[in-house]
Amino acid sequence: MVLEIKNLSKKYSREKYGLQNYSLLLEPGILGLLGPNGAGKSTLLKMIATVSTPTEGNIQLDGEDIVGHPDVMRAQLGYLPQDFGVYPNLNAYEFLNYMAAMKGVGGGNLKKRIELLLEGLNLIENAKRPIGTYSGGMKQRVGIAQALLNDPKVILFDEPTVGLDPQERVRFRNLISELSDDAIVILSSHIVSDIDTIADKVAIMKEGKLLAHDDLHSIIDVVKGKIAVTSMNKEALADFKEKYIVIDTVRKKGEIEVRYVDVDASSEEEVTLEDAYLYLTESN
Amino acid sequence: MRRIFTLTKYDYLQRVRSYRFLIIFCASLAFAYTLIPAPGDTYSTVRIGEYLGNYNSAWIGYVTAIMASTFVSLIGYYLINNSVKVDQDTKVGQIVAATRISNFRYLLAKFLGNFLILLTIVILIFLVGIVLFFMYGSGYPFQITEFLTAYILIPIPTIVLISALAVVLEVFLAGRSALQNVAYFFLFAIMLVQGSRLAVNVDPFGVGFPTSEMESQVAKITTDSKKQQLNIGFIIGQKPIEKRFDFNGVPVSPLYITFRLLWPLFGILLIYVASRFFHRFEVKERLVVLKKTKSEPSESEKSLSEDLDLTSIPKLQKSMSIFPVFKTELLMMIRRGNRWLWGLNIIGMVLLAVLPLEAAHKIVLPILWFLQVHRWADLVTKEKNHQMHFFIFSSFKPAERLLTAQWLAAVALAIGLVLPLIIRYLVLGQWLLVVSILIGAVFIILVSSFIGILTGGKRLFEVLFFFTTYMNVNGLPYTDYYGSINNSHNYLFLMFGLTFVLALSSFLLRRFELKKV
Numbered sequence: 001m002v003l004e005i006k007n008l009s010k011k012y013s014r015e016k017y018g019l020q021n022y023s024l025l026l027e028p029g030i031l032g033l034l035g036p037n038g039a040g041k042s043t044l045l046k047m048i049a050t051v052s053t054p055t056e057g058n059i060q061l062d063g064e065d066i067v068g069h070p071d072v073m074r075a076q077l078g079y080l081p082q083d084f085g086v087y088p089n090l091n092a093y094e095f096l097n098y099m100a101a102m103k104g105v106g107g108g109n110l111k112k113r114i115e116l117l118l119e120g121l122n123l124i125e126n127a128k129r130p131i132g133t134y135s136g137g138m139k140q141r142v143g144i145a146q147a148l149l150n151d152p153k154v155i156l157f158d159e160p161t162v163g164l165d166p167q168e169r170v171r172f173r174n175l176i177s178e179l180s181d182d183a184i185v186i187l188s189s190h191i192v193s194d195i196d197t198i199a200d201k202v203a204i205m206k207e208g209k210l211l212a213h214d215d216l217h218s219i220i221d222v223v224k225g226k227i228a229v230t231s232m233n234k235e236a237l238a239d240f241k242e243k244y245i246v247i248d249t250v251r252k253k254g255e256i257e258v259r260y261v262d263v264d265a266s267s268e269e270e271v272t273l274e275d276a277y278l279y280l281t282e283s284n
Numbered sequence: 285m286r287r288i289f290t291l292t293k294y295d296y297l298q299r300v301r302s303y304r305f306l307i308i309f310c311a312s313l314a315f316a317y318t319l320i321p322a323p324g325d326t327y328s329t330v331r332i333g334e335y336l337g338n339y340n341s342a343w344i345g346y347v348t349a350i351m352a353s354t355f356v357s358l359i360g361y362y363l364i365n366n367s368v369k370v371d372q373d374t375k376v377g378q379i380v381a382a383t384r385i386s387n388f389r390y391l392l393a394k395f396l397g398n399f400l401i402l403l404t405i406v407i408l409i410f411l412v413g414i415v416l417f418f419m420y421g422s423g424y425p426f427q428i429t430e431f432l433t434a435y436i437l438i439p440i441p442t443i444v445l446i447s448a449l450a451v452v453l454e455v456f457l458a459g460r461s462a463l464q465n466v467a468y469f470f471l472f473a474i475m476l477v478q479g480s481r482l483a484v485n486v487d488p489f490g491v492g493f494p495t496s497e498m499e500s501q502v503a504k505i506t507t508d509s510k511k512q513q514l515n516i517g518f519i520i521g522q523k524p525i526e527k528r529f530d531f532n533g534v535p536v537s538p539l540y541i542t543f544r545l546l547w548p549l550f551g552i553l554l555i556y557v558a559s560r561f562f563h564r565f566e567v568k569e570r571l572v573v574l575k576k577t578k579s580e581p582s583e584s585e586k587s588l589s590e591d592l593d594l595t596s597i598p599k600l601q602k603s604m605s606i607f608p609v610f611k612t613e614l615l616m617m618i619r620r621g622n623r624w625l626w627g628l629n630i631i632g633m634v635l636l637a638v639l640p641l642e643a644a645h646k647i648v649l650p651i652l653w654f655l656q657v658h659r660w661a662d663l664v665t666k667e668k669n670h671q672m673h674f675f676i677f678s679s680f681k682p683a684e685r686l687l688t689a690q691w692l693a694a695v696a697l698a699i700g701l702v703l704p705l706i707i708r709y710l711v712l713g714q715w716l717l718v719v720s721i722l723i724g725a726v727f728i729i730l731v732s733s734f735i736g737i738l739t740g741g742k743r744l745f746e747v748l749f750f751f752t753t754y755m756n757v758n759g760l761p762y763t764d765y766y767g768s769i770n771n772s773h774n775y776l777f778l779m780f781g782l783t784f785v786l787a788l789s790s791f792l793l794r795r796f797e798l799k800k801v
Contacts (some may be wrong), residue, residue, distance in 0.1 A: 049678040053799055074680045085671030089619040090612065096614040104680035106603030116597045146675060151599050177593050 001062060001153055002027055003048070003184050010043050010208075018043035020208045022057070030180045030200030032216075033188040034237035034277050040208040041188040042082050045156045048186070049079045061154065075104065078152030080143045082159045082188075088132025092123050092142055095131055096149060103150045117145045120175075136163035144172070148179075155185045161194050173198050196273040204280050211280045216273065223276045228265040231255045245282040247275055287385060287695035295367065295397035300404065304741045308363055311744075312405045316412035319351045320344055323420060324524050330495070331515045332502040337752035338526045340424035341417060341431060342533035347499075349434035350491045350516065352406050353442045354476075357489060358754065361407060361446055361468050362747040364398035364657055368454040369461065377565035388559035391451050395555055406439045430533050437536065438490040441544045445488060448551025455558040462621040462658035466628075468652070469750065485543045491516070497534045504577045505529055517760070524703045613693035616666075628655055629701060637704035644705050645717070646768040650756040652701055653728060653766075657749050659772035660732045661742035663694050664794070668740065683795045691787075706753045716776070720767020723779045727765050730786035737793045 003026040010018040019040040033041050046052035050070035059066050059073075068072040076169075086095060096114045100106055118124045121141040126134070131142060140163040145156060145270060157176065161169045177198045179185050189195055195202060196216065203213040212219055227247065232240060237256055240246070245261040261279050299305060319329050320339065328336060330347045337343030368391075371377035380390060410431065417426060433507055449471070453464045475488045484492035495514050503512050632652035636644045664687065667673040699706070702721060709717045728749070733744040755763040764770050765779065 046674070049674070051674050051677045051798075064319035066381070071681060074678055077678055079674065079678050081674035083671055084674060087616060087666070087670055087672065089616055094612060094615065097608055099611075099675065099679070100600065101606065101608035102676060102679035102682065102686065104602060104604055104685075105600040106605065106608070107601030110600050113600060120593075120597075148594065149600075151597075175594070268377055 001182075001184060002060075003154060004060045005044075005048070006057050006060070008044070008047065008059065009055050010040075010047065010052065011055040013227065017208045019047070019054075022208070022210050024203060024210065024213060026184050026186070028180065028182055028184055029200035030176065030185040030187060030198055032195030032202045033186055033205065034190065034192065034195055034202060035205035036190060036281060038207070039094055039190075039205040041190075041205060042158050043208070044205075045079075045158050045186065045188055046081075047220055048073070048154070049077060049081075049156055050074055073154065076150070076153040078147035078150065078155040080147040080157045080160050082162070085171070086131040086134075086139055086142060089130055092118055092127040095142065096145060099146045100149055105150045113149070114145075117148060119147050137165060137168060140164055141168075142162055144175075153183050155179060155183055157185070157187045159189055160187065161189065161191065169194065186253075192272075192274040202273065204277055206281050208284055213284050219272055219280075220273055221278050223261065223271045223279045225266050225268075226261050226263050226279065227269040227271050227275050228262045228267045229257060229259050229269060231257050245279060247278050288389055288396065291385075291390070292396040292400065293395035295393060296400045297664075299367075299397065299401055302741075304739050305363070305401070307739055307744055308747070309405070309408065310525055312408055312411065315355060316348070316352075316409040317416070318411070318518070319348050319409070320416045321524075322422065326522060327518055327520045328515065328525060329518060330498075330648050331519065331525065332498050332529075333506070333508070333513050333515075334525065335502050335527045335529050336504070338420045338424065338496070338528045339417065339420050340531065342434075343428035343531040344413050344417045345431035346438075346494050346531070346534065348409055348416075349364075349431075349438040350494060352409040352435070353439040353489045353491055354516070356402050356405055356439060356474060357442055357446050357475075359747040359751055360402045360443065361450055361472070362465070362743060362750060363405075364401050364447060364450045365396045365454065365464060365468070366461070368451065368458075372565055381565045382682050386559070387562040387564060388556055389561050391455065391562060392552075394454075395447050395451045395552075398450050399444060402443035402447060403440075406435065406443060409439075410435050433533070433536065434494070437534075437541070437544050438494065441548050444548035445551040446549075448555050452558045453553045455562050455657040456562050460622055462625055462655075465657055465746065465750070466625075466655065469753075474752075482687070485537070485540045488547055490544055490547075492506050493537075493540045494534045498531060501531060502529055511783055517758075517763075520762075534573060572728035584683075606685045606692075609686060609689035610692050610696075613690050614696060617656075617693060617697055620659045625655065633701060633704050637708070641705075641708065641767075644708075645721075645766075646759065647757055649702055649705060649721070649766060649768070650753045652700060653725075654749060654753040656697065656701070657746055659697065660694055660729060661745045662688050662736065663729070664733045664736040664741060664790075665742055677798055683791065683798055687733070687791060687794055690748070691726075691733065694729040694732070695725050698729060716771055716773070717767055719776060720771050720779075723776065723783060724766025727779055727783045727786070730783055730790060733790045734786045737790055737797060 003024075005022060005024040005026075008022040009020050012018055017040075022044065023042075033044070036043050043052065047054050048066075050066060050073050054067060061073055061076075064072045087098075093114060096117070097110070100110055100114070115124070118127050121144060123138060123141055123145070126138065131139065134142065140160070144157075144160065147157070155176075159174060160176075160207065164172060173194065176185055176187065180198075180200065187195065187199065199216055201213065201215050202212045202219045204219070212222070231252070233255060237246075237249070237258065240258065240260075246258055247261065248259040250257045250259075261273075261283075263274070321327055321329070329351055337347070368377070371380060399451065414426075414428075414431060449468070451717055453467060457464045457467065479487040479489060479492065484496045484766075487493070495516070499512050499514055506512065629652065632648055635648045636652070639648060644695045667676045676686060679686075699722065702725070706718055706721055708713075731748070736742060736749065752763045752765070756768070759769070761769045767775070767779075
């Protein structure tokens with residue numbers, strides 16, 4: 001299965017682009033989509049999910065144009081949008097039955113599949129309560145359940161860990177890593193730790209443009225040798241920030257330890273995806 | 285005071301910038317244009333027996349002011365009945381609740397926002413009235429004071445009262461929008477009927493005194509009491525009204541002015557009383573806590589399972605059936621609103637079974653259907669209201685499958701409710717009437733669907749449905765969509781054609797909407 005995004009643009013007004021000339025080729029595995037707020041991550045996912053139409057360019061799934069034929073994608077899509085609601089008067093069983101019908105799936109296994117998903121997502125005990133009474137994390141899990149309902153081959157998670165507590169986030173990451181064998185999973189987030197443990201590949205975006213797309217280690221290697229650490233007082237920090245890209249600051253015994261990018265550093269400092277992400281987004 | 289002004293200003297701006305307001309504004313423009321019939325037209329809006337006033341400033345000013353007072357109170361309420369609810373839905377209310385603003389000041393700001401919305405419509409009608417004066421000018425001098433007096437005394441105090449009532453109903457019936465709609469429907473009917481029975485000065489809409497003055501001026505021309513009878517509303521005749529009289533305006537009495545001032549003061553007093561009971565946005569949280577305490581999940585249940593093996597979950601088959609969607613849509617409609625509203629529905633169904641056929645068909649049926657306004661008004665917009673549209677619009681063939689299921693579910697509910705009447709007609713062999721009711725059910729659902737998709741909201745349908753039901757209950761033939769008055773074959777074909785056009789338009793609009801999300 002191949003998902004090909006070719007020269008994709010979404011124009012909101014004469015000069016405002018949500019996404020500009022974006023191209024990407026994806027095969028089964030997990031792509032971590034990183035970018036600051038407003039980078040165009042949700043815009044891209046909406047277009048892949050066929051709920052938004054590109055202004056230019058096209059998206060092909062196994063060679064079929066999904067902009068012109070959205071049902072090709074919809075038949076095998078699992079999508080968890082960033083902001084979503086639920087029908088508060090339905091319980092989890094009813095909601096998932098409804099969503100299964102909307103997705104065009106059913107049959108004798110439906111009840112069993114819904115039960116197993118609810119069980120796996122630890123919603124079974126509360127499955128008969130109206131969803132309107134659920135907490136934010138529980139609603140998020142209902143959203144995850146509906147995304148996995150139709151055994152999708154293209155799975156889009158837009159900021160999926162919002163509302164989940166730290167334990168749930170870890171378990172969610174374990175869950176989606178299971179999906180990567182035969183499905184294309186795109187996981188969008190601005191939280192680097194959501195991505196760096198599970199993504200096979202990483203795409204970094206800013207202001208609607210693709211800054212980098214490569215496997216995780218190659219992306220991290222971009223900043224290898226360029227990260228340095230120094231200490232200074234509070235007053236000097238403002239001037240320092242004008243000269244260097246500051247990754248992190250830690251207050252230590254009246255001084256501030258600063259982790260920053262210095263392209264000439266040739267340092268031995270261990271680098272992370274967060275370093276690479278900040279370097280790429282700040283330097284472009 | 286400055287804080288109230290700021291709150292009011294942004295509340296007003298937020299509401300007038302909506303697409304829905306634009307549509308209501310345009311509808312009001314069209315309505316205002318029809319208030320004064322063009323020379324040669326065969327209808328009237330305000331008429332005294334067989335007499336119509338000459339088109340001088342006083343007549344045009346008072347007629348448009350009287351119509352504005354009743355029209356804006358009738359449908360304007362549905363434009364402004366959610367100002368507090370919007371703050372609750374958007375969570376802005378929680379931020380407001382955490383500020384130092386008092387309940388009274390907050391509600392006063394909401395009331396002023398409501399008032400400004402209605403005032404905008406009244407000013408529009410006022411300006412159209414002046415334009416019509418010059419368009420149909422029959423040689424009379426333009427007297428702005430006649431227009432101003434009429435508008436200041438008639439619609440302005442009325443909209444102050446309606447704006448206050450909207451806030452008060454939102455406070456006392458918080459979270460029960462269906463009940464608010466029904467309560468206002470009856471309140472309006474009581475104010476209109478009982479108001480006219482009170483002394484002419486006391487009428488809350490302010491139309492009693494000027495219309496009695498019109499009647500007395502006609503009484504000087506003719507002694508026939510039938511020819512002095514007031515008729516308000518769109519009445520279509522066979523030929524243009526030829527008998528005219530010179531209306532000289534209303535001699536404003538201190539008693540009339542006092543009562544016109546008392547109604548707005550009464551409205552503000554009601555707001556003050558309501559502010560003592562205002563929930564300050566605690567309602568929803570309290571409900572959730574109550575429900576949570578019934579079956580609070582344990583700590584272990586709150587997290588994702590570590591044992592979920594996605595590979596072991598059975599796979600599903602393709603299924604194009606829309607029956608589960610239909611079933612859930614019907615279920616959601618049935619569960620909407622308060623349970624006791626179903627008590628009213630059952631009473632309505634019993635009345636359909638036992639009342640004389642004419643009363644059941646002409647009066648009970650439209651009221652029973654109107655009671656479902658909250659269920660049908662957001663039939664096709666609830667996906668967006670509940671932020672479900674990204675799920676729904678990325679599903680398989682959403683335009684064809686979901687829209688069809690929604691129509692079928694809503695029509696099933698409409699037909700189910702009036703089944704006792706349908707059975708009675710079937711027993712009597714009144715096939716034409718049965719078909720009329722069935723087409724009426726489909727028609728009203730498609731109107732809600734078309735308007736919902738077009739405007740993206742439920743407000744315009746609520747307004748139209750309220751207006752239509754009011755006309756239906758009063759036996760006016762023009763809005764009879766369910767064959768209680770018009771039940772010829774030709775009329776059925778017309779309704780069938782309209783229904784088909786609505787269905788096609790809704791479908792095409794939804795497909796277009798899906799493409800431009």
